[in-house]
Amino acid sequence: MQxxxxxxxxxxxxxxxxxxxxxxxxxxSDLERAIDERLSGALSATASRLFFAGKPRQAVSVDTxxxxxxxxxxxLGLGDGSNGPVALRDVAALAVTDxxxxxxxxxxxxxxxxxxxxIALHLATGASLGVYRFDxxxxxxxxxxxxLVDTLTxxxxxxxxxQAAEKGVALARAVNLSRQLVNEPPNDCNPARLEALAHxxxxxxxxxxxxxxxEELKRRGMGGIVAVGQGSRELPKLIHLxxxxxxxxxxxxxxxxxxxxxxFDSGGLSLKPAKSMEDMYIDMAGAAAVFGLMSAVGExxxxxxxxxxxxAAENMPGGAAFRPSDILKMANxxxxxxxxxxxxxxxxLADVLHYGTMxxxxxxxxxxxxxxxxxxxxGNYYAGLFTAHEDLAVQLQAAAEQSGELIWRLPLDxxxxxxxxxxxxxxxxxxxxxxxxxxxxxxxxxxxxxTRWAHLDIAGPALxxxxxxxxxxxxxxxxxxxxWSLVERAAA
Ligand code: BES
Ligand code: ZN
Ligand code: ZN
Numbered sequence: 001m002q003x004x005x006x007x008x009x010x011x012x013x014x015x016x017x018x019x020x021x022x023x024x025x026x027x028x029s030d031l032e033r034a035i036d037e038r039l040s041g042a043l044s045a046t047a048s049r050l051f052f053a054g055k056p057r058q059a060v061s062v063d064t065x066x067x068x069x070x071x072x073x074x075x076l077g078l079g080d081g082s083n084g085p086v087a088l089r090d091v092a093a094l095a096v097t098d099x100x101x102x103x104x105x106x107x108x109x110x111x112x113x114x115x116x117x118x119i120a121l122h123l124a125t126g127a128s129l130g131v132y133r134f135d136x137x138x139x140x141x142x143x144x145x146x147x148l149v150d151t152l153t154x155x156x157x158x159x160x161x162x163q164a165a166e167k168g169v170a171l172a173r174a175v176n177l178s179r180q181l182v183n184e185p186p187n188d189c190n191p192a193r194l195e196a197l198a199h200x201x202x203x204x205x206x207x208x209x210x211x212x213x214x215e216e217l218k219r220r221g222m223g224g225i226v227a228v229g230q231g232s233r234e235l236p237k238l239i240h241l242x243x244x245x246x247x248x249x250x251x252x253x254x255x256x257x258x259x260x261x262x263x264f265d266s267g268g269l270s271l272k273p274a275k276s277m278e279d280m281y282i283d284m285a286g287a288a289a290v291f292g293l294m295s296a297v298g299e300x301x302x303x304x305x306x307x308x309x310x311x312a313a314e315n316m317p318g319g320a321a322f323r324p325s326d327i328l329k330m331a332n333x334x335x336x337x338x339x340x341x342x343x344x345x346x347x348x349l350a351d352v353l354h355y356g357t358m359x360x361x362x363x364x365x366x367x368x369x370x371x372x373x374x375x376x377x378x379g380n381y382y383a384g385l386f387t388a389h390e391d392l393a394v395q396l397q398a399a400a401e402q403s404g405e406l407i408w409r410l411p412l413d414x415x416x417x418x419x420x421x422x423x424x425x426x427x428x429x430x431x432x433x434x435x436x437x438x439x440x441x442x443x444x445x446x447x448x449x450x451t452r453w454a455h456l457d458i459a460g461p462a463l464x465x466x467x468x469x470x471x472x473x474x475x476x477x478x479x480x481x482x483x484w485s486l487v488e489r490a491a492a
Pocket of ligand 2: 265267341342343344
């Protein structure tokens with residue numbers, strides 16, 4: 001999809017589908033009225049028949065039957081502005097979705113009034129997110145080719161909107177990369193595939209790539225990631241992507257992002273029941289978000305060093321698998337009693353977080369589909385945020401607000417830390433019956449020293465079971481946009 005901006009009169013748009021928006025309760029714009037007039041009132045008549053009031057997801061469309069240069073007009077509800085970037089992304093996604101279903105290959109979208117740079121950015125992101133489909137594994141029908149949107153024209157008088165739109169497309173590309181990785185099945189998307197992807201991104205964006213293989217992980221005493229990965233024929237890897245800016249920002253302490261990259265989580269010997277295992281190909285969504293972010297960083301070039309660390313492993317049962325009752329020696333010297341091999345994410349992250357502390361970060365943030373308990377507590381739209389650093393909590397909330405992603409802070413309750421004290425070792429990898437998301441976060445805290453650190457439990461929002469505005473069913477790419485906002489602020 002080719003995206004451009006135009007200062008021309010949208011009434012003259014020579015294409016397939018022209019999309020207008022109207023805010024809740026607002027009067028029709030001059031353009032809407034002009035179009036309605038040319039259609040002898042068909043647009044306003046349809047709008048009133050459908051009780052169109054500019055609410056989100058409301059849509060009215062009319063074929064123009066040769067009375068206008070474009071084939072069809074679509075009027076979308078924009079809402080009351082309370083939904084920020086999400087409303088704009090949704091509108092653009094619904095516009096391209098309509099075009100795809102009607103097989104229009106060119107779309108014009110008239111910018112709503114407001115800050116046109118911000119609006120163009122979110123619209124461009126939404127449109128690019130809206131055309132994403134996971135069809136890699138679908139056979140193609142030669143008689144009925146898949147619908148495509150070739151061009152999207154944003155109508156705005158502001159010439160600076162083009163650059164903002166370009167950035168919006170770059171960000172969507174990063175989110176779509178993350179979605180694609182989540183959606184890929186674990187028989188193809190294994191630690192080796194993630195390693196190959198890291199090299200690919202490294203070449204493309206000039207990132208330094210270091211991969212610690214199984215032997216190296218053992219040599220470094222990383223007993224957590226080694227234990228979790230040893231039961232699979234696909235051996236674990238620690239993948240390290242490094243971005244260094246060209247400008248003065250190169251002197252700054254780096255931002256470090258860490259992703260849980262379990263390409264499949266069977267539970268190991270503490271095997272999951274079949275139903276719970278179905279979705280466990282998404283257990284690398286944290287890693288996918290870090291890959292997406294690093295590709296955005298490589299493309300957009302912020303003036304601050306950024307590192308991405310991935311703990312990649314497959315959690316499988318078998319003769320070589322680690323066991324409940326094993327005692328692991330972690331990279332930072334602490335020992336961990338394994339009570340449940342399904343609480344594997346924290347074991348992998350522990351070693352990768354320790355590795356991260358040695359990069360002397362100004363801030364370290366990890367993303368992980370860590371606990372079902374977090375979904376029980378917060379539902380499946382919010383990520384859980386854990387940090388001991390008040391200012392970082394505030395910064396992350398602001399970044400999430402800017403990106404339209406939902407995060408909610410949960411406490412690192414010191415009293416619950418009792419429940420992960422080990423009997424035979426320093427720690428155990430399983431807490432008590434309550435506060436499972438919190439005890440998992442407290443476990444991680446043992447491996448970050450005094451680093452300014454936050455943990456995002458994205459088990460809920462990593463996956464969507466349906467298309468929903470700019471969200472496509474499957475991997476959501478959650479986290480990429482919030483992390484980017486954070487990087488952008490650190491670079492400013
Ligand atoms: N990968 C899972 C968590 C998960 C569950 C992610 C559902 C996405 C959707 C994690 O490794 C896990 O199995 N956690 C256990 C922890 C328990 C054994 C302490 C859980 O949440 O049940
Ligand atoms: Zn697990
Ligand atoms: Zn897991």
